[in-house]
Amino acid sequence: MQQDPHLIEQLAASNIRLLPLRPASQVMQLERLGSFHQSRLSFMRTLVRRMVAENWQVSTPIFDLDDQGYGTVVYQVEAKYGTFSFVLFSHYLDPEQRNDRVIANQWDLTMALCEGTVGPEQLDFLRTNVPKQEAGRVDSRVLVLSRANRSARTFDYVVDELAQGRQPNVDVIAEVGYLYRTTAAYGSGKLGMADWEKVRTKHRDFARPFAAEMFTCYMLRHFSMQQADYLAAQRSPETAVNLHLDIKRYLGIGNSTGLGMAPFLINHPLLINQWIEMRETALATAVVASETGVDRETMARLDMATQRVIQHLGEIITADERQSNSNVVVREELQALHLWLQEQAAELAITHYVWADLIQYAEQHWHIETQEVINSMLIELYPDLVDGLEEQMGAEESQQITPEMSVSELLAIIEDKYDWALAIDFSKHESVGAFWYRSEEKMEPRLGQTNIDMGMEKEMPLGIGRLVRECYDCIQDYSKISPSQNVAHFIIKNPTFSGIVARMQTMAQSRYGDIRENLVHSDVLPIYLLRCKLSFFGVSKFDPRSRLWVRNTMFQGAPLISDFGQAIVDDWQFPIKPVLTTQ
Incomplete structure (x- = not known):
């Protein structure tokens, strides 16, 4: 539906701070953040809209696979502002070596997204290093490094069905939803790759946060279906058929996300503030x-x-009792919404109703995840009004100390902006019952039990609430002795607090950003952190495997490369099983 152009102009000209944004005390609660779903501003959605609208051209200068599907593939991508190469190596992987954990060192596929075209010399270099992943090294021509494994449940089944001239059963496909799952997508300077500053300033096509990483996963999805068609034709050239387009659109890429992603939300508060504020602006x-x-x-x-x-929620298969129960409750509450909407549709005219009433009713009567699902759906109703916010998802992330600020003013800021941290009783054992550290083997974040697990001396500073409390107590003691001094004097005397002081002074100017939760509590649920970040990526079908990691699906329901340049409806937010049409 076309929106009123006068309304669009009015909202575009309005100050974000004048919109009725929800308070941080409500939004930045960990459980609510962990109930977010993807929206029109999620990175997969904005990437796909850009590729379709700009009609990116993808060719395949090298498709060198043997009859088992192993070998090298190079895709050349002509985006609006530049040329890129997606280089992929398909390997034989002993089933006993298949492991999706970060400790794995062999995979079915390894991949690299590179700037420009790739010549023979660079291809040989990539062939030597990309399959090694962390054990190899690449240069700044590489934007993203990734790897993936086949789904043991679906890949061979799909290929066998196609080889025999049949389309795979959609119900079987739905149990998994993908042919490959990625286990990592590294970027931003890791292992010698181009850093974010280079990507952001030199490559406009990927200048939005995580756009290059999302594109890598999208191209993996494309290859997974192309390889399935190819292998079916190799096995039985006389009878093989290609995957139905509706099934291809339904297939996504699997992903398992663990604690490695959790610290990002704490270590990048200004960026997270921007993501949250744009989402809340879209809702407002x-x-x-x-x-x-x-x-x-x-x-x-x-x-x-x-x-x-x-x-969509009814088609999710999960063994996690908490998530399963939540899905049931949300479906029941949405059924009530459906019945109410049908009643409204029976009226001759609807001119009196406003969404603020629906949001308020949901907050008073329904589950927190139902509330956030409804918020995502409301954002979907106004693409002409909210899509422009996708250009504001980045942020400068410098945190600076204001040395001339008086210690009394800093105390006032903490009492105002960090009242949630001061309300936590850190004298209780359970309030400091967990600590974050990095594993020695892979330098991956882990969560330990205080005074039980080893590594406390190498604790990561992720307990922001506790750091605030410790700093506040120290400033109070200092101000009693030196009430007229400023922050510079305090930092000279207490240099270990420089980081948290810079954070508090900087974040005091932001609406959101700091998660209002004790992240070192013994019962903390890191999975909420993972779900929050994944919602901004744009994933769907959350399947928690514990409180520490979650399975999900990427790009399920998204348009295909063959859809680029065509008029499409961007409505794949909650993918559902297709009813096959004539291809």
Whole structure:
């Protein structure tokens, strides 16, 4: 539906701070952050819209696979502002060596996204180093390094069905949702790759956060289906058929995310603040847009989305009791929303209803995940109003000390902005019952039990609430002795607090950013951190395997490369099983 152009201009010209944004005390609670779902501003969604609208051209100058599907493939990508190469190596992997954990050193596929075209010399260099992943080295021509493993449950099944001239059963496909799963996508300068500053300033096509990493996973998805078609034709050239386009669109890429992602949300508060603020701005924009009334067409679109989410959640297979129960509750509450929307549709005109009322009702009566699903659906209703926010998802991340600030002013900032941290009783054992550290083998974040697990002397400074409390107590003691001194004098006397002081002074100017939770509590649920970040990536179908890691699906339901340049409806937020049409 086309939005009122006058409303678009009005909202575009408005100051974000004047919109009815939810307070940080509500949004930055860990459970709420862990209930987020992807939205129109998620990085996969914005990337796909860009590729489709700009009609990126993808060719295959090298497709050198043997009859078992092993070998080298190079895709050349002509984006709007530059040329890139996606280089992929397919290897034989002994089933006993297949391991999705970070400690693995062999994979079915290894990949690199490179700037420009790749010549024979560079290809040989990549062939030597890319399969080694962390054990190898690359140069700044590489933007992303990644690897992936086949799904043992679906890949061979799909190839066998295609070879025999049949389309795979959609119900079987739905149990997994992908042919390959990625186990890492490294970028931003790791292992010698181009750092973020180079990518952001030199390669405009990938200048948004994590765009290059998301594109790498998208190209993996493309190859997975191309390889399945190829192997089916190799096995039985007389009978083989290609995957149905509707099944291809439904297939995604699997992903397992563990604690390695968790520290990002704590270590990049200004960036997280920007992500959250743009999402909240999108929601507030939807609320403001409804203040002139919600018409029947918009109500009908919300109802269709609600029914889609109900089906989507019903198709998720998870052994996690908490997530399974949550999915059941959310479906029941959305069913109530569906029935209400049908009643509204029966009225002759709907001009009095505003989304603020729906949001308030949900907050008072429904599960927190239901609330956030509804918020995501409301954002979807106003693409013309919210899509422009995708250009504001980046942030300068410098945290600076303001040395001339008085210690009394700093104390006032802490009491105002960090009241949540001061409310935590850190004298209780459970309040400091966990600590974060990095494993020696892979330098990956881990969560240990205080005074039980080894490594406390190498604790990572992720317990922001505790650091705030310790700094506050020290400043209070200092101010009693030197009440007229400023922050510079305090830091000279207490240099270990320079980092947290810079953070507090900087974040005091931001609306969101700091997670209002004790992240070193013995019962902390890191999976909420993972889900929050993954929602901004744009994943779906969360399947927690413990409180420490979660399986999910990327790009499921997304358009294909063959859809680039065509008019599409960006409605793949909650993918559902396709009903096959004539190809």
